[in-house]
Amino acid sequence: MSRELLASRAENEAIRQEMERDPSIVMLGEDIAGAAGRAHLGFVDAWGGPMGSTKGLIQQFGPERIIDTPICEMSFIGAAVGAAITGLRPIAELMFVNFIGVSLDSVMNEGAFLRYMLGGQVSVPLVIKTAIGAVATGAENGGGTAAQHSGSMYSIFAHIPGLKCVAPSDAYTAKGLLTAAIRDDNPVVYFSHRKVGPVKGEVPEEAYALPIGKARTLRQGKDVTLVGVSHMTNVCCEAAGLLARDGIEAEVVDLLSLAPIDSECVLESVRRTKHLVVVDEDWPDCSIATTVAALVADQGVDYLDGPVKTVTGARTPVPYSGVLEAAYVPTPERVVAAALATLRD
Amino acid sequence: MVSVSAEAPTTAPVPNDAEILKRLYRTMRLIRAFELKVETLRTSGRLQGSAHLYVGQEAVATGVCARLNADDYVASTHRGHGHAIAKGVDVARMMAELYGRATGTNKGKGGSMHIADTSVGMLGATGIVGAGTPIALGAALSAKTRKTRQVSVAFFGDGAMGQGPIYECLNMAAIWKLPMIFVCENNGYAESTSAEYALSTRDLARRAESFEVPATVVDGQDVFDVFHHMGEAVRRARDGGGPAFLECKTYRYYGHFLGDDPLRYRTQEEEAYHRGRDCIDRFERAVAGSRGLSENDLRSLQNEVVETVERAVEFAEHSPLPDVAELTSEVYA
Numbered sequence: 001m002s003r004e005l006l007a008s009r010a011e012n013e014a015i016r017q018e019m020e021r022d023p024s025i026v027m028l029g030e031d032i033a034g035a036a037g038r039a040h041l042g043f044v045d046a047w048g049g050p051m052g053s054t055k056g057l058i059q060q061f062g063p064e065r066i067i068d069t070p071i072c073e074m075s076f077i078g079a080a081v082g083a084a085i086t087g088l089r090p091i092a093e094l095m096f097v098n099f100i101g102v103s104l105d106s107v108m109n110e111g112a113f114l115r116y117m118l119g120g121q122v123s124v125p126l127v128i129k130t131a132i133g134a135v136a137t138g139a140e141n142g143g144g145t146a147a148q149h150s151g152s153m154y155s156i157f158a159h160i161p162g163l164k165c166v167a168p169s170d171a172y173t174a175k176g177l178l179t180a181a182i183r184d185d186n187p188v189v190y191f192s193h194r195k196v197g198p199v200k201g202e203v204p205e206e207a208y209a210l211p212i213g214k215a216r217t218l219r220q221g222k223d224v225t226l227v228g229v230s231h232m233t234n235v236c237c238e239a240a241g242l243l244a245r246d247g248i249e250a251e252v253v254d255l256l257s258l259a260p261i262d263s264e265c266v267l268e269s270v271r272r273t274k275h276l277v278v279v280d281e282d283w284p285d286c287s288i289a290t291t292v293a294a295l296v297a298d299q300g301v302d303y304l305d306g307p308v309k310t311v312t313g314a315r316t317p318v319p320y321s322g323v324l325e326a327a328y329v330p331t332p333e334r335v336v337a338a339a340l341a342t343l344r345d
Numbered sequence: 346m347v348s349v350s351a352e353a354p355t356t357a358p359v360p361n362d363a364e365i366l367k368r369l370y371r372t373m374r375l376i377r378a379f380e381l382k383v384e385t386l387r388t389s390g391r392l393q394g395s396a397h398l399y400v401g402q403e404a405v406a407t408g409v410c411a412r413l414n415a416d417d418y419v420a421s422t423h424r425g426h427g428h429a430i431a432k433g434v435d436v437a438r439m440m441a442e443l444y445g446r447a448t449g450t451n452k453g454k455g456g457s458m459h460i461a462d463t464s465v466g467m468l469g470a471t472g473i474v475g476a477g478t479p480i481a482l483g484a485a486l487s488a489k490t491r492k493t494r495q496v497s498v499a500f501f502g503d504g505a506m507g508q509g510p511i512y513e514c515l516n517m518a519a520i521w522k523l524p525m526i527f528v529c530e531n532n533g534y535a536e537s538t539s540a541e542y543a544l545s546t547r548d549l550a551r552r553a554e555s556f557e558v559p560a561t562v563v564d565g566q567d568v569f570d571v572f573h574h575m576g577e578a579v580r581r582a583r584d585g586g587g588p589a590f591l592e593c594k595t596y597r598y599y600g601h602f603l604g605d606d607p608l609r610y611r612t613q614e615e616e617a618y619h620r621g622r623d624c625i626d627r628f629e630r631a632v633a634g635s636r637g638l639s640e641n642d643l644r645s646l647q648n649e650v651v652e653t654v655e656r657a658v659e660f661a662e663h664s665p666l667p668d669v670a671e672l673t674s675e676v677y678a
Binding site: 070078082123 | 420453455463468478480483487488497513516517520674678
């Protein structure tokens with residue numbers, strides 16, 4: 001049975017179902033319940049997690065498994081790594097991806113490297129769930145969350161051997177990829193886009209895992225391949241609709257897995273369409289977009305009838321003002337322009 | 346030169362059990378023999394690779410780990426050989442690791458700074474100062490969640506007391522009453538920088554007290570003092586009484602890394618003073634001719650560990666190199 005759920009509720013359901021299945025799963029993070037220690041005043045679960053994705057879990061699983069931490073990202077993620085190599089399967093909530101600044105050591109030098117460094121003695125079944133993305137309101141009065149709370153930064157993680165990275169684009173992929181991340185025996189970074197979380201979609205009630213390392217084709221087309229990362233897949237779909245008005249059939253590939261990348265799916269699509277546009281909200285350099293472009297340059301250059309185009313966030317910190325923020329983020333119009341440019345060449 | 350002849354070999358209770366005494370002595374001797382061998386091998390050019398020697402600090406690892414069970418956890422530091430040996434890691438496989446061989450503890454992928462053997466609770470050494478402590482905290486959280494009565498030990502130095510994670514972890518260990526023991530090995534130097542310069546407090550235990558974690562200043566060159574205080578800390582932690590902090594004041598006899606000349610930042614007089622308080626000498630003086638431990642017992646243990654280390658070198662040198670295909674294995678589970 002399936003029904004409509006917000007993507008953030010789909011995440012909640014994934015965590016709940018997996019925790020019911022496996023008692024070794026615990027969750028650590030700041031305010032994942034909220035009001036910790038205030039049960040005597042009648043307060044529990046004040047926040048239900050930063051985006052509400054952990055709401056209700058503390059009532060069901062208690063504070064021994066839903067562990068509200070002090071604000072100390074390096075140490076609680078390091079502790080999650082330590083717990084992961086000693087019999088637990090932790091989910092660590094990194095409230096915003098920018099907070100990687102104070103926790104990268106635990107993620108990289110410990111979480112990602114331990115298994116290799118120790119000659120395979122341990123596995124690190126850890127999920128780092130983190131919020132990404134500019135909300136891009138376009139508001140003329142005010143704005144979004146600015147430079148330190150709006151980043152995407154997937155490539156920082158995807159760069160590191162030992163980590164897997166997944167980025168869903170809707171409620172269905174949110175539940176399936178978070179479930180897969182929890183079941184994986186490796187550290188998996190799960191990127192939860194703030195514009196995806198509040199959107200409803202069809203979600204099966206039963207637990208299911210989508211394979212990490214697999215992209216999906218959301219829309220078939222013969223003229224140009226649009227590869228989307230996370231919420232940018234939705235932007236690609238809008239762009240494909242605009243292109244269709246001009247008789248251009250765009251194929252939309254939802255990358256979903258950023259490490260490893262489903263090179264087969266991308267190459268197969270480009271082989272048929274002969275044109276590629278990669279759309280990535282992250283910064284333009286050393287990015288998922290450049291990695292996909294490099295993949296096609298390396299293994300699919302003979303397929304191409306036009307230059308590979310990338311449409312990315314600006315090479316700036318994310319601005320505050322709604323108008324500037326909207327200009328920062330890739331839009332369907334920019335994707336259409338890029339598609340037309342590669343088709344024209 | 347400061348005279349130390351007047352100092353008592355120990356002010357702590359000496360266990361009245363010859364087996365415990367032999368174990369403490371053998372462990373300190375084995376660590377020292379191993380480290381001196383590494384020094385010789387490196388100096389003669391027979392061995393390459395980075396290594397940070399533990400010579401001088403043997404009483405700390407020995408006294409701490411003697412109170413632990415095999416399934417208790419230890420997270421170590423870049424100066425980790427002593428912790429590994431004291432926790433029961435096989436020295437032959439350690440030496441093979443230093444040689445970068447396939448038979449090493451980490452199959453040659455870690456080297457001196459990452460020696461680990463999870464089968465004896467040695468979760469590994471880390472080259473990032475202070476980073477082992479969150480790992481140990483996680484192991485303590487895991488033990489508490491799984492209700493196993495295991496305890497977890499974080500070793501770190503005075504250098505790590507400048508790093509944030511130590512304080513983050515003291516805080517979390519205290520609020521969650523975790524079965525964790527923080528063992529600060531204050532050897533007076535973070536690389537070439539003295540603790541006097543880099544740290545605002547002389548007794549680092551005071552910092553832990555401010556987190557309401559029971560803290561003790563321990564003579565880290567007296568294995569009985571370490572053993573005594575660690576015993577109390579472990580008992581409390583295992584019984585659900587929460588964490589403890591031991592500041593073990595100690596000294597490393599060599600430089601920060603092998604090849605570093607410490608006389609560029611400290612004096613011969615200072616070194617002589619600390620060598621005059623050597624943990625092995627003091628042990629020998631404390632037990633001389635008593636407690637069921639004869640001169641002969643001590644000598645035979647000395648000979649035995651030297652042989653053990655020689656066999657370790659032989660094992661390492663005759664071990665196969667890693668297959669190059671191993672380069673890409675074990676990145677993922």
